[in-house]
Amino acid sequence: MSSENQNENLGKNLGSRRSRHQGRSHIRNRPFVVATFAMTADGKVTTKNFGPVDFTSREDKLHLFRQRALADAVLLGHTSLERDNVRLGVPAELQELRIKRGQSRSPLRVIVSNKGRIDDRLKIFQSDISPIIIFSTKRMPPKNQEGAREVDLAAMLKTLRNQYKVSTLACEGGPTLFRSLLEQGLVDQLNLTIAPYMFGGAKAPTLTGLSKKFLPASVHCSLIEMRTVADECFLTYRIKHRRRRRSSTRSPRND
DSSP: OOHHHHHHHHHHHHHHHHHHHHHHHTTTTSOEEEEEEEEETTSBSSOTTOOOOOOSOHHHHHHHHHHHHHSSEEEEEHHHHHHHOOOOOOOHHHHHHHHHTTOOSSOEEEEEOSSOOOOTTSGGGGOOSSOEEEEOOTTSSSSOOSSOSSOOHHHHHHHHHHHHOOSEEEEOOOHHHHHHHHHTTOOOEEEEEEESOOOOOTTSOBTTBSOOSOOSSOOEEEEEEEEEETTEEEEEEEEEOOOOOOOOOSOOOOO
């Protein structure tokens, strides 16, 4: 198949997925949140030193770009940003597909940092491909040293939806940020690549970080797509959200 046909098919595929995402994002007054990760066969997303690890194939890297290109904005935690030092852009061919879908050339870039002490020499700040939005707390220097210790993620998503018109948000880590979003029921889809390696080590983080605590409640995932390329497996899960119980003044029934 020619590269032109591949791009055309990719555009149709991405467009249909994007429409499916948008259909649910309007319900909760926040973006549809899609997290994309790669992990080893024993569940590790990096080494014990949290250093950059290149353990996936070129196909996985293209997969990440495709997921990023679907979104109106891409989200990354401060620690992961410093570790990977990425610009959070998309390749030229995917930029063209975004324009054909009526999107901006590149997604907005969103950084979460509780302390707000971010090195302005990072690559992301040397590139003007799209606006950068930073969410921090009152710990951010030099003013307001008192206040919230962590970013209110629900409020952040509401701001992205209402002020920046973000319908689909691509979360690319790290595991600590992903866990926080997951604990608050703020993740809608998980794209997970399983790579044919095993790292071991109790101090190497898994998909949900290093915490020894269980999640507040089990998160049920529904498999909606699976494909294999060589030795890698690409999984797409829809995250099932618990329905909130409605208060009722009716008396309980006698069975």
